[in-house]
Amino acid sequence: MPTLFHHPMSSASRYIRLILSEYGVETKLIVEYEWQRRHKFRSINLAGTVPVLLEEGKTPICGASVICEYLDETHGIYKTQNYLFPQNPLGRAETRRLCEWFLIKLENEITRHLVRERIYKQEMPKTQGGGAPDSTILRTARANIRPHMQYLNWLAATRDWLGGSSLSYADFAASATVSVLDYMGEVEWATYPMAHDWYARLKSRPSFRPILADRILAIGPIAHYADLDF
Numbered sequence: 001m002p003t004l005f006h007h008p009m010s011s012a013s014r015y016i017r018l019i020l021s022e023y024g025v026e027t028k029l030i031v032e033y034e035w036q037r038r039h040k041f042r043s044i045n046l047a048g049t050v051p052v053l054l055e056e057g058k059t060p061i062c063g064a065s066v067i068c069e070y071l072d073e074t075h076g077i078y079k080t081q082n083y084l085f086p087q088n089p090l091g092r093a094e095t096r097r098l099c100e101w102f103l104i105k106l107e108n109e110i111t112r113h114l115v116r117e118r119i120y121k122q123e124m125p126k127t128q129g130g131g132a133p134d135s136t137i138l139r140t141a142r143a144n145i146r147p148h149m150q151y152l153n154w155l156a157a158t159r160d161w162l163g164g165s166s167l168s169y170a171d172f173a174a175s176a177t178v179s180v181l182d183y184m185g186e187v188e189w190a191t192y193p194m195a196h197d198w199y200a201r202l203k204s205r206p207s208f209r210p211i212l213a214d215r216i217l218a219i220g221p222i223a224h225y226a227d228l229d230f
Contacts, residue, residue, distance in 0.1 A: 005032040005041065005052040008214040009115050009183070011107055012064035013051040014176035019068060019169070021207035022084065023075040027053075035120065035128045064103055068169060084169045095163040098155075098170035102177045106148050111180055113141040118184055122218035142186065149192050152178070156198035175202040179211055185222035189230070204228050 004027050006013030045052045045062040053061040061067050117133035124130030155162045163170035189196040212226040224230035
């Protein structure tokens, strides 16, 4: 059984967990706290970041995009139905673009800052950067939520799924990131009705159940987090 080193509030980790579940790959999960800089973990991934997929006797696979490509090549291509990559080159390019948008751009402008300030700092000892959240960082990150959610709402309003006519990796990249924001109660769903409906469809998939069951000591989820009819 492969092992996935992850953190419940890591968007990239959630993305890979969703794909593993969609492809029916049973996986052992190990929570990794990146700030601890554990020597044993860094011997697996020198960058010290999650997610990392480890299969016995094989080279560790590090990083969400790399793991996704590996899973696509080893499991996805055998899915004659519900394959998560469009068959045409332009469709695949658009899916990759959106994955990068949500897992890198949105992450760097919003999610990683909110997670660090609201969650990680409560889990971290002061000697490693823990403490009270920085209100300036929170304010800046929250100011970026609206334009990103407007874009997500537009995508959901103009396409069957985010990447086009079929469910794709783009939907899981976006929902993984948005689910972290939703856990913290940072999304005003009433303002983005089409994004709300799209997210409700994703939340209803069996692969999302473990994500909706995530809980951490630092902060509990918003009341509607696990509600499929939120």
